[in-house]
Amino acid sequence: MARVLGCLFIVFGLLIGTSGNAVEPGQFAEPSPPSSAHAPEAGKARFESVCSACHGIQGRGGRGGAPDLLLSPLVAGSQDRFREFVRAGSPVGGMPGFLFDDQTLNAVQAYLRELADVARRRGTRNIAIVGNSQRGEAYFDGAGGCRQCHSVSGDLQHIGARYNPRVLQGRIVLPRGNGVHPGLLALGVRIPGVTDEIPVTDSPPTVTVTDDRGMSASGVLLSISDFEVTLRDSSGNYHSFSRHRSTPRVRIEDPARPHLDRLGQISDQDLHDLTAYLASIK
Secondary structure, eight states: OHHHHHHHHHHHHHHHTTTTOOOOTTEEEOOOOOTTTTSHHHHHHHIIIIIHHHHOTTSSOOGGGOOOGGGOHHHHSOHHHHHHHHHHOBTTTTBOEEEOOHHHHHHHHHHHHHHHHHHHHTOOOOOOOOSOHHHHHHHHHTTTOGGGTOOTTTTTTTHHHHSOHHHHHHHHHSOSTTSSOHHHHHTTOOOTTTTTSSOOOOOOOEEEEEOTTSOEEEEEEEEEOSSEEEEEOTTSOEEEEEOBTTBSEEEEEOTTHHHHHHTTTOOHHHHHHHHHHHHTOO
């Protein structure tokens, strides 16, 4: 009986330690740290015990696509914004909210800034060019089918001078955006030499939906499933259509489709060779 009462007192103490913050679904509350928690050392202990499972022990990112926090503008930004983000979480990125108090969050941010400073002193990271540019050119002109849509004297002119190898390789397998997983971009992750490069402009996929009466609507494809399709027309109006088998007729035009179709076919060697070739086009 005494053991049960002791456990109840511990649980009650933990609840009081949340400083009155209500714990909402998808959030985690933690007891308040000691008053010395403003130091980066205290932030290190809290980060390693709670955050490192997803972001890695050094904050470099890890499980489930968790981003590299050393490159995050949230870490480099204001304390208020950092605390607000951690407490709210990111449903898009799969991160729950953590109801830590100000001291804890300030300490975690200080620790991450310290790690980022060390990383910056070591220099920015990039990928090494390990492919063969001659084989890459042969792949570009032949088996890769790249020349069907691209030209080194047209849209890819000086491509190697405009983007670094990491961007080029990323764009081959993630043909939209800056060659960075969109989930990371949604979290505001900044990668030096990648997300701060010259913006890459892309034509979005478009769709034309035609019903049985011959009436049609066209525009930018926003979403599509077996049950509905949604688009935004040139006037900015949204249209959503229910789908049943082949009705209505849906025609999609996606400039990135050849890249996406080839993802399961391109080998590591071809990817590296193609990257080397594109990087050589100055």
